[in-house]
Amino acid sequence: MTILTLSGLTKRYGAQTALDGVDLTLAAGERVALLGHNGAGKSTLMKLVLGLIPVDAGKVSVAGHAPGSSVARALTAYLPENAAFHPALTGREQIRHYLRLRGDDPAKADGLLERVGLGDAGRRRIGTYSKGMRQRIGLAQALIGAPRLMILDEPTSGLDPVSRREFYSLLDELSAAGTAILLSSHALSEVEARTDRIAILSDGRLVAEGSLPELRIRAALPLTVHLRPRDGQADQLASAFPEASMANGVLSFSCPATDKLAVMGRISGLAPQIDDFEVLPPSLDDIYSHISRRAA
Amino acid sequence: MFGRILSTARIEFAIAVRNRWVAISVAMMMMFSLVLSVAGSAPSGDLGIDRLSVTVASLTSLSVYLVPLIALLISFDAIAGEAERGTLPLHLTYPLGRGELLFGKLLAQLAVVALAVLLGYAVAAVVAVWGGGLQELAGLPALVRLIWTSVLLGAVFLSLGHLMSCMARRPSGAAGMAIGLWLVAIVLYDLGLLAAIVADDGGAFTTRIFPWLLVANPADAFRIFNLAASGAVGAASGLSGAANTIAQWKPLLSLVLWPVLAALLARAAFQRVQP
Ligand SMILES: Nc1ncnc2c1ncn2[C@@H]1O[C@H](COP(=O)(O)OP(=O)(O)O)[C@@H](O)[C@H]1O
Numbered sequence: 001m002t003i004l005t006l007s008g009l010t011k012r013y014g015a016q017t018a019l020d021g022v023d024l025t026l027a028a029g030e031r032v033a034l035l036g037h038n039g040a041g042k043s044t045l046m047k048l049v050l051g052l053i054p055v056d057a058g059k060v061s062v063a064g065h066a067p068g069s070s071v072a073r074a075l076t077a078y079l080p081e082n083a084a085f086h087p088a089l090t091g092r093e094q095i096r097h098y099l100r101l102r103g104d105d106p107a108k109a110d111g112l113l114e115r116v117g118l119g120d121a122g123r124r125r126i127g128t129y130s131k132g133m134r135q136r137i138g139l140a141q142a143l144i145g146a147p148r149l150m151i152l153d154e155p156t157s158g159l160d161p162v163s164r165r166e167f168y169s170l171l172d173e174l175s176a177a178g179t180a181i182l183l184s185s186h187a188l189s190e191v192e193a194r195t196d197r198i199a200i201l202s203d204g205r206l207v208a209e210g211s212l213p214e215l216r217i218r219a220a221l222p223l224t225v226h227l228r229p230r231d232g233q234a235d236q237l238a239s240a241f242p243e244a245s246m247a248n249g250v251l252s253f254s255c256p257a258t259d260k261l262a263v264m265g266r267i268s269g270l271a272p273q274i275d276d277f278e279v280l281p282p283s284l285d286d287i288y289s290h291i292s293r294r295a296a
Numbered sequence: 297m298f299g300r301i302l303s304t305a306r307i308e309f310a311i312a313v314r315n316r317w318v319a320i321s322v323a324m325m326m327m328f329s330l331v332l333s334v335a336g337s338a339p340s341g342d343l344g345i346d347r348l349s350v351t352v353a354s355l356t357s358l359s360v361y362l363v364p365l366i367a368l369l370i371s372f373d374a375i376a377g378e379a380e381r382g383t384l385p386l387h388l389t390y391p392l393g394r395g396e397l398l399f400g401k402l403l404a405q406l407a408v409v410a411l412a413v414l415l416g417y418a419v420a421a422v423v424a425v426w427g428g429g430l431q432e433l434a435g436l437p438a439l440v441r442l443i444w445t446s447v448l449l450g451a452v453f454l455s456l457g458h459l460m461s462c463m464a465r466r467p468s469g470a471a472g473m474a475i476g477l478w479l480v481a482i483v484l485y486d487l488g489l490l491a492a493i494v495a496d497d498g499g500a501f502t503t504r505i506f507p508w509l510l511v512a513n514p515a516d517a518f519r520i521f522n523l524a525a526s527g528a529v530g531a532a533s534g535l536s537g538a539a540n541t542i543a544q545w546k547p548l549l550s551l552v553l554w555p556v557l558a559a560l561l562a563r564a565a566f567q568r569v570q571p
């Protein structure tokens with residue numbers, strides 16, 4: 001079932017086009033990462049989906065409802081970019097308030113705080129929290145009332161790797177329960193393989209969309225091969241791989257992904273001369289910068 | 297709807313308590329009230345009116361500066377602060393109307409103002425009874441009137457503070473605009489009127505337009521209403537002395553209409569804020 005549909009979504013700020021004809025759909029339970037450099041239009045897209053700012057052209061539909069309508073608001077949860085809750089309040093007071101605003105039972109606050117790992121800190125003032133803990137307060141309020149659609153603007157910025165992993169496990173639970181999740185990030189490496197689909201925005205246009213393996217194939221970036229020769233075999237090995245260059249006693253070269261098997265064959269044929277080898281796929285950040293650069 | 301407004305008001309009041317706005321406002325009102333009632337209590341017997349009425353007259357002149365100042369100080373951050381913290385867009389995605397958010401904040405801040413004037417003026421009553429016995433309570437109606445008109449005046453400037461907050465979008469800008477508004481509405485406005493009266497020298501401006509301009513300013517309306525209604529017109533000075541021929545209902549109407557008008561202005565400005 002489709003939860004979110006964007007068609008030809010366009011937003012202008014004066015002469016600048018922040019978002020240009022973006023089409024995107026999210027099904028229930030789907031996790032989609034919205035990727036783009038600073039200023040690519042990620043936050044703008046999210047604010048349009050939430051009905052916070054009016055669209056200039058195109059259409060947003062949240063489970064068939066207009067963005068910002070009372071039904072859409074009730075279905076949607078949001079985590080703003082860099083949200084800083086009032087430092088004078090405790091985490092618990094803040095979450096109890098948000099529960100009341102949604103017409104929910106404030107007693108659920110403790111459970112929500114527990115779920116985001118703030119069980120003990122809930123009674124302390126938010127002013128004493130680290131950035132990661134503030135982000136968790138934001139996440140706790142987004143969990144209120146089992147939303148059908150979650151809009152998370154750069155949710156993992158400021159989280160350490162362990163917290164990031166916990167965060168994605170939480171998203172796994174939510175998506176398994178049918179919540180559609182749209183989250184943004186400026187780095188593919190942060191999103192990793194924890195989302196079902198990736199949409200890349202560049203200068204307000206959607207330049208690529210697909211799963212990580214699909215994007216990998218589409219980018220068609222070469223593999224990097226490293227060979228470490230056995231003692232005294234360096235010259236012989238170098239002549240067998242004339243395309244490689246030697247640095248720090250390691251031979252390196254790149255080859256198209258389609259030649260992978262052929263290269264492996266050559267390596268295994270020369271096994272007596274090789275101490276160790278590595279075949280590295282392009283890194284996530286390589287893929288991301290390749291796609292966004294090609295679009296520009 | 298009431299649940300959301302009430303929850304907003306509760307959380308805002310908690311913030312005001314912890315930011316010490318409540319303590320500062322109450323302390324300020326109590327201190328000035330104490331100073332004025334002690335200073336004003338000595339020579340009152342000769343005037344033939346109770347001390348409390350005299351104190352109310354001097355409290356009126358003080359409150360006209362202090363109440364708007366306190367109100368603006370606790371309200372200027374309301375929207376701009378949320379915009380800066382990034383919680384404004386979040387609030388607006390909740391099932392919470394903009395009017396509800398603004399009204400909740402107004403209620404909490406009005407409670408702070410009410411608490412400050414109530415406790416502050418109570419000091420004056422205590423000092424009067426302490427010094428002159430229970431017959432001083434003859435001035436109590438004047439004090440009660442001062443309290444509720446102060447709350448109305450506070451409501452006006454709270455909403456005007458929200459208006460500044462919406463227009464400036466940033467807390468620093470809103471603070472500057474709030475101070476500017478205070479200067480214009482409370483100080484410069486009266487000076488301007490005085491200058492106009494002097495220049496006009498008893499002409500049509502002084503007799504026709506001036507009384508309306510005076511009651512059109514909520515601070516002047518507050519002053520005129522309280523001074524004229526209390527028996528202590530003798531203590532009145534300056535513009536209010538010149539205006540003691542104005543009928544009571546005019547400043548009262550101004551004091552009742554302004555809170556509504558200011559709240560509507562703030563609400564309209566809030567509508568134009570894009571998070
Ligand atoms: N309120 C605004 N007024 C004018 N320009 C804006 C406004 N908000 C965003 N922009 C511009 O729109 C573009 C997209 O911004 P944004 O959506 O915040 O990017 P991202 O979240 O991807 O970093 C940027 O060039 C930004 O300067």
Ligand SMILES: [Mg+2]
Nearest residue numbers: 042043044081
């Ligand atoms: Mg952004």
